[in-house]
Amino acid sequence: MTELRQNLITRDWVIIATERAKRPDQFTKAEARRTKLPPYQADCPFCLGNEHLTGTSETLRLHDGDGTGWKVRVVGNKYPALAATGERVRCMKGNFRSLSGVGFHEVVIEHPRHNLTTALMKVEDVANILRVYKKRYLDLRKDPRVETIIIFKNHGRGAGTSLEHPHSQIAALPIVPYQWRDRTEEAIRHYDDTGECIFCRTLAEELQAKERIVWETQHFVSFIPYAALSPFHLWIFPRRHASSLDEITEEEITDLAKNLKTVLGKLYFGLHNPDFNYTIRSIPTSEQRTDYFHWYIAIIPRVSLAAGFELGSGMYINTALPEESAAFLRNIKLLR
């Protein structure tokens, strides 16, 4: 018999479909697609030396040691979903509600080299990307028009990118998405009922249960949630309660870099470089330190497809057992 599980943070029910469950290695890419890209590509707008091809202005540069090169660059998105200039104007016409699309949409060029990915970078390279996320987060939240900042990465065509060069994106929105509003309300309700953060509680219970933990470092824990929506869906939680990424310390950044690189490495070698997204969720910017919201990273390998059932119900059928997937990833050994 299949089992339904409820995720108390998202309130979503998921069907864990044991009847149609696949073994973990059935999710590996049919065709091994390990990086065979060149370290430099002449027409790539993100490669070192091709900065003139980027086409948008640079908002941040992490200089390389000697000052000539760079480690990470942040530039405007060439096809921005939001415009940096203009007022936030709300328009109501009967039930038709709109808002001018002001905000920021930036691209983080994660590394000068074309053929790298987080799993294969040095820990220090990954730490640099995280430092840049924090810097941009702190800067963008100052804009009074910004209500929500979303950091995300699309890796591979199936995850929505066509650019091979390692990059991620930052979107600063003039609204709070309904889903965020809703989850924040649920977190507040849990806090009011119990006096505890629902995320802290979930982390404590997952650490006690052990079977879904994938990787632990000093300050962060990676695990597949009990009611994971899709196969190998991972969460990375900071152990220390904090509501937004901008509270991360320098020591925690290095620790998170190790954790993120390790977990993405396990996916890379275990599932043969699957397409994936990751996203970093923080509290909406109008709030800062709260007792009820806990920032975190979600990693979503794109190894399954949302079909009519998911679109119609808003809930998911997961064909992988979270406990089995976590054990599979724990057993992937990486060279240090």
Place this chain on the structure above:
Amino acid sequence: MTELRQNLITRDWVIIATERAKRPDQFTKAEARRTKLPPYQADCPFCLGNEHLTGTSETLRLHDGDGTGWKVRVVGNKYPALAATGERVRCMKGNFRSLSGVGFHEVVIEHPRHNLTTALMKVEDVANILRVYKKRYLDLRKDPRVETIIIFKNHGRGAGTSLEHPHSQIAALPIVPYQWRDRTEEAIRHYDDTGECIFCRTLAEELQAKERIVWETQHFVSFIPYAALSPFHLWIFPRRHASSLDEITEEEITDLAKNLKTVLGKLYFGLHNPDFNYTIRSIPTSEQRTDYFHWYIAIIPRVSLAAGFELGSGMYINTALPEESAAFLRNIKLLR
């Protein structure tokens, strides 16, 4: 400048990304994939004459005129997400909540012929499918373990199916999905505030605005909502307020068949047989006639991909203008 729009029914904000907008015909399939399948395939478990290959029991059969064949069959799903036997048992272990996966998961074999699709069927064939939906809906809702019934169709690989034979699915769940619960609450709130159904109000405003209407029949209206989440995302609303599919009359079934066939035909010929899902949403089964909830069909062509932004924010970037997409579909002429 891009524009954010809010859908008052789903409460979702969507970014209408005019900067990266595509013209309607840019969403057509690169390779025209008009049906070139055979009318019968020897190893297809859904073809007429292959009933012995189905492998699961039949729960409904619409007999053909002379009694030897059939028009529509309903059978159990070979890999069911839910099991028909067993008790609904809830288990709580700290924050880990689960429920036994009882319920129903059926397949509607829409037509005896292998190489048809809704767009190419006769109106009467489509009406038969809808009659079967209603019959199964009425039957499944009698089971006290069932709380929600979702009817959906996956057409094409990109929409999550590997079976070519025209079919759709019915899932009867032992819970109310969080998203449904949430939207119902919002609909109630709107009703409490205004005394009107939010769906009726939306339909009235769309009919007045005209520019997003795709097709009108006597009892149903197809339109692309003002804040459509993705390109060519369509809704079909009944004009008459009713909370669930089981209230549809015989006259309305024929009218809906015409509307559904026409709209899917416009997508089929206009976008070259795109992959799509459709879903039918009714009120959870514990309620029946309500003043605040209105059943409807959503059609989602799979012409864009949810990436990290969508997964991280729960909101969407739509690269097509709803008004332009609707005009494009209005202008696709079909032979009668």
